Amino acid sequence: MRVVTVCGMGFGTSLMLLMDVQAIGRKHGLHIEGEATDLGSAKGKPCDFMVASSEIAHELKDVNVDVIPIMNLLNKKEIEEKILPVMVRIAKEKGEI
Amino acid sequence: MLPINRNLLKLDAEAQTAEEAIRIAGELLLTEGKIESSYIDAMVRAYKEVGPYIVIAPMIAVPHARPEHGVKEKCVSIVRLKSPVLFGHPENDPVTIVCAIGGTDDVGHIEVLQSLSTVLGDEAKFEKLLRTESLEEFMTIVM
Numbered sequence: 001m002r003v004v005t006v007c008g009m010g011f012g013t014s015l016m017l018l019m020d021v022q023a024i025g026r027k028h029g030l031h032i033e034g035e036a037t038d039l040g041s042a043k044g045k046p047c048d049f050m051v052a053s054s055e056i057a058h059e060l061k062d063v064n065v066d067v068i069p070i071m072n073l074l075n076k077k078e079i080e081e082k083i084l085p086v087m088v089r090i091a092k093e094k095g096e097i
Numbered sequence: 098m099l100p101i102n103r104n105l106l107k108l109d110a111e112a113q114t115a116e117e118a119i120r121i122a123g124e125l126l127l128t129e130g131k132i133e134s135s136y137i138d139a140m141v142r143a144y145k146e147v148g149p150y151i152v153i154a155p156m157i158a159v160p161h162a163r164p165e166h167g168v169k170e171k172c173v174s175i176v177r178l179k180s181p182v183l184f185g186h187p188e189n190d191p192v193t194i195v196c197a198i199g200g201t202d203d204v205g206h207i208e209v210l211q212s213l214s215t216v217l218g219d220e221a222k223f224e225k226l227l228r229t230e231s232l233e234e235f236m237t238i239v240m
Contacts, residue, residue, distance in 0.1 A: 008147030012161045012198060016153070016210050039147065055150035055186065071188050073153040074218035 001090050003034035004045045006052040006060065010038035013073055017051045020079050021087075030087055030096070048090045051083060099173055099212045103236055104129050108229075109179040115149075115192070116141050118182050119160040122197035125174035132199050133167030140166075140197060144184075152186035156227075157217055161198040168199035171206045173213060175239060177226065193227065 003021050007014035014036035025032035037045060039059055042052075049066040050057075057069035068082050091097040105125050112118040123137030139162030144151060152158045174197045181191035196213055200206030216222055222238050229235050 008143060008150060009161070009163055011163055011200065011203065012159060012210070013150065013153055015204075015207060016214055019207065019211065053150045053153065054188070055148055072155060074157070074214055075154065076218065 001030070001032060001048040001087065001094060001096065002046070003032055004042055004047040004050045005034060005036045006039055006042040006050055006056050007036070008039055008056065010036055010041065013053050013056075014038075016073055017053075017070065017079075020073075020076065021051055021083060024080050024083055025087060028084065028087070030091055032087070048094070049086055099209060099216070099239055100171065101173060101175070101236065101239060102129075103232055105131075105172070105174040106232060106235055106239070107174075107176045108232055108235060110176050111179050112182050115144060115158070115182055115184040118158070118176065118178060118192065118195045119144055119197065122160060122174045122176045122195045125176070126172050126197055126199060129172070129174075131169055131172035133169070136162055136167035136199060139163070149185040149190075152184045152189040152192055154217065155189045156181070156191070156193045157189070158184055158192045158195045159198055159213070160195065161200075164199075164201050164203075168201050170199075171201055171209055172199045173197065173209050175235075177235070 005014040005017040018036045051068045054069035054071045060067045110121045126132045140160040143162050176195040181193045184192050
């Protein structure tokens with residue numbers, strides 16, 4: 001499955017989130033492809049779900065995939081608890097697990 | 098490991114506003130020759146345009162701009178503010194630790210982000226960073 005992580009410039013927090021999402025995927029045997037991008041480019045990117053800091057997630061209301069907002073980007077527990085259920089659901093829908 | 102030295106750290110800096118705090122962190126990078134002065138303005142502009150999301154966790158702001166805004170080498174500076182400053186984040190305000198980051202391409206600073214995330218995400222280390230009176234100890238913790 002494919003994730004797009006989003007921040008204001010596609011350069012800082014979105015990269016941190018992408019690394020975290022891929023690490024969580026590896027831990028649970030899910031292959032996650034993805035890219036980090038800026039808010040302006042995010043809406044046109046094909047993907048199965050998006051992850052962004054909560055402040056940025058507000059700006060992504062009109063995309064047609066799940067947008068997972070993260071409040072504390074250093075809290076691995078929050079990130080995993082929010083992201084894993086979505087990844088598992090998508091993996092099932094796509095027949096990946 | 099963070100590419101840091103004592104000149105890139107500052108304890109108990111005095112700032113009244115988010116912009117002042119970002120500029121203090123940026124000045125450390127400028128003085129050490131890591132960036133052009135244009136990068137400081139770009140970080141402030143980015144904060145004003147795309148907002149307080151740079152407050153990535155409670156008390157922690159990570160201002161940055163893009164490589165083309167004037168980064169000479171990948172870098173980070175860490176400032177501890179004497180008094181917390183409001184950045185406008187609904188949950189993670191106020192900010193005490195400001196880490197200015199610069200990268201020279203889209204991926205080169207990943208290690209910096211990872212190291213920073215490891216140090217600041219460690220509650221015991223973070224508590225010490227907030228309390229220590231010694232720059233040496235501060236540096237030992239972040240390295």
